[in-house]
Amino acid sequence: MSDIFPKWTNRLPLKIAIGALVVAGTLTAGITYYLTPAYGRVGYQPIQPVPFSHEIHAGQLGIDCRYCHDAVEKSWFSNIPSATTCLNCHNQVLKDDSRLELIRDSAKTGKPVPWVQIHKVPDYVYFNHAVHVNRGVSCVECHGKVNHMDEVRQEKSFTMSFCLDCHRDPAQHIRHPKDVYNLDLEISPEEQKKMGTKFVHDWNVQSLQNCSACHR
Amino acid sequence: MMRYFLLFWLLLCVTVVAIAGFRGSTSRKPPIEIFPDMDRQPKLRPQTTFDFFPDNRSSRAQVPGTIAYTKGTKLGEQEVYPFQDHPFNTGRQAGSTNYVETLPVAVTEQLMARGQERYAITCLPCHGASGDGKGITTKFGMTIVANLHDQRIVRQTDGELFDIITHGKGLMGSYGDKIDVNDRWAIVSYVRALQLARLGAPEDVPADLRAKLPGLSAAPAQK
Numbered sequence: 001m002s003d004i005f006p007k008w009t010n011r012l013p014l015k016i017a018i019g020a021l022v023v024a025g026t027l028t029a030g031i032t033y034y035l036t037p038a039y040g041r042v043g044y045q046p047i048q049p050v051p052f053s054h055e056i057h058a059g060q061l062g063i064d065c066r067y068c069h070d071a072v073e074k075s076w077f078s079n080i081p082s083a084t085t086c087l088n089c090h091n092q093v094l095k096d097d098s099r100l101e102l103i104r105d106s107a108k109t110g111k112p113v114p115w116v117q118i119h120k121v122p123d124y125v126y127f128n129h130a131v132h133v134n135r136g137v138s139c140v141e142c143h144g145k146v147n148h149m150d151e152v153r154q155e156k157s158f159t160m161s162f163c164l165d166c167h168r169d170p171a172q173h174i175r176h177p178k179d180v181y182n183l184d185l186e187i188s189p190e191e192q193k194k195m196g197t198k199f200v201h202d203w204n205v206q207s208l209q210n211c212s213a214c215h216r
Numbered sequence: 217m218m219r220y221f222l223l224f225w226l227l228l229c230v231t232v233v234a235i236a237g238f239r240g241s242t243s244r245k246p247p248i249e250i251f252p253d254m255d256r257q258p259k260l261r262p263q264t265t266f267d268f269f270p271d272n273r274s275s276r277a278q279v280p281g282t283i284a285y286t287k288g289t290k291l292g293e294q295e296v297y298p299f300q301d302h303p304f305n306t307g308r309q310a311g312s313t314n315y316v317e318t319l320p321v322a323v324t325e326q327l328m329a330r331g332q333e334r335y336a337i338t339c340l341p342c343h344g345a346s347g348d349g350k351g352i353t354t355k356f357g358m359t360i361v362a363n364l365h366d367q368r369i370v371r372q373t374d375g376e377l378f379d380i381i382t383h384g385k386g387l388m389g390s391y392g393d394k395i396d397v398n399d400r401w402a403i404v405s406y407v408r409a410l411q412l413a414r415l416g417a418p419e420d421v422p423a424d425l426r427a428k429l430p431g432l433s434a435a436p437a438q439k
Contacts (some may be wrong), residue, residue, distance in 0.1 A: 015218050017385045018218075019218065019221060019222075022222065022225060023225065026225070026229055031250040031263075032231075033239070034236055035250075038239055038240075039236075039239045039240075039395070040247045040248060042240045043239075043240050043241050043242045043243050043408065044245075044247055045242050045244065045245075046244060046245075046246065047244060048387055055260065061341065061352050061353065061356075062352065063341050064336065064337040064338075066337045066338075067338055067341065068336055070394045070395075077261075077262045077263075078265055079262070080263055081265065082393075085394070086390060087341050087352050087389065088388070089341075089342070089358060091387060091389070092357055092358050092359050092360075092387060093353065093357040093358055094356075094357065110271065110277075112272075117264075122253065122254070122255035122256075123254070123255060123257040123259060123261070124254060124255075124257070153242060160307075168303060178333075191397060199273065
């Protein structure tokens with residue numbers, strides 16, 4: 001028999017088992033780490049047609065989010081402002097700057113500025129901005145500290161579990177409506193719990209987890 | 217043999233990590249969607265490209281000369297609709313071009329608070345928190361910003377202030393499409409409050425509250 005199977009084959013099954021374990025282990029780890037929106041979507045920072053800096057406008061100048069995104073409290077969709085909004089100031093500030101060429105053109109001709117959308121949910125998800133901001137969910141919960149981003153990048157994964165984390169326990173994430181647009185506000189966990197629990201009770205905030213809450 | 221395989225596998229892992237990087241690293245390219253999963257449907261979303269219309273916009277601009285069909289606003293007994301020639305919509309007396317002297321809405325604490333909030337969002341960057349025309353944008357090249365405490369503006373009627381917010385004036389753009397009608401009146405009421413705060417006299421304060429004014433408790437209510 002020893003002529004058919006040399007001695008080293010004795011350890012072959014063990015070697016194959018170890019090899020298969022290593023391969024399966026690293027593949028699983030790799031897929032879990034890479035094939036998820038936490039890797040795929042987070043960090044998306046496209047080059048925009050106009051180098052608008054949220055850090056300067058919302059951060060340094062302290063302009064409220066709603067000066068430009070004025071429909072966010074009324075609509076399911078938070079609008080990109082019209083070019084005339086920019087020109088309310090930029091008809092005087094940086095009046096002839098070449099970086100604002102597209103904006104001036106757009107205001108004159110009505111041709112839209114080709115801004116690149118960063119934050120996207122699938123088309124079968126019906127996220128309503130107005131409902132969230134009017135009930136104390138701050139912009140920062142989904143968009144991160146945009147007021148410190150020179151160029152906007154996606155900070156959160158926008159996976160279904162990302163939404164559900166909040167829907168399962170809204171008290172951890174809602175704040176007073178007057179602070180919704182104050183992205184720098186730091187709330188201690190105890191305070192958040194106290195405040196959140198009160199608001200959930202007072203405003204009858206429901207922990208919606210049925211499919212049709214978001215999917216239609 | 218085993219050793220070579222493990223070495224090869226390790227190198228492969230290192231190569232993958234070297235190329236793919238870590239979570240959260242910045243990418244200029246849009247996320248890859250491997251499985252379509254009906255994520256992107258051929259329906260129209262707001263403010264996207266749509267070739268059907270000549271201007272390639274999915275969101276339609278309002279047809280000139282039309283007014284959107286909306287609910288009316290209750291003013292006391294009356295319900296005012298946006299198409300009506302009513303001071304609430306125009307700031308002018310019905311059937312004339314004269315501005316109304318005073319707000320056509322009831323001034324309540326609620327309205328004033330709303331006005332304060334809306335003023336802070338829309339007006340404050342240029343006109344400043346106190347309305348003195350020294351908002352932060354004036355440090356960056358805004359040249360002519362009206363001081364809301366100017367006698368010229370104090371003397372303007374409420375209707376005219378409303379009209380300026382709606383249609384703009386001079387270098388100031390129009391805010392009719394950004395601020396709802398009721399909110400514009402709320403802002404007018406708040407601007408009046410700002411003006412009173414600066415130009416008011418102690419006598420304007422109700423007698424029972426006058427004693428609480430700081431530094432005035434000893435001063436006799438006269439003049």
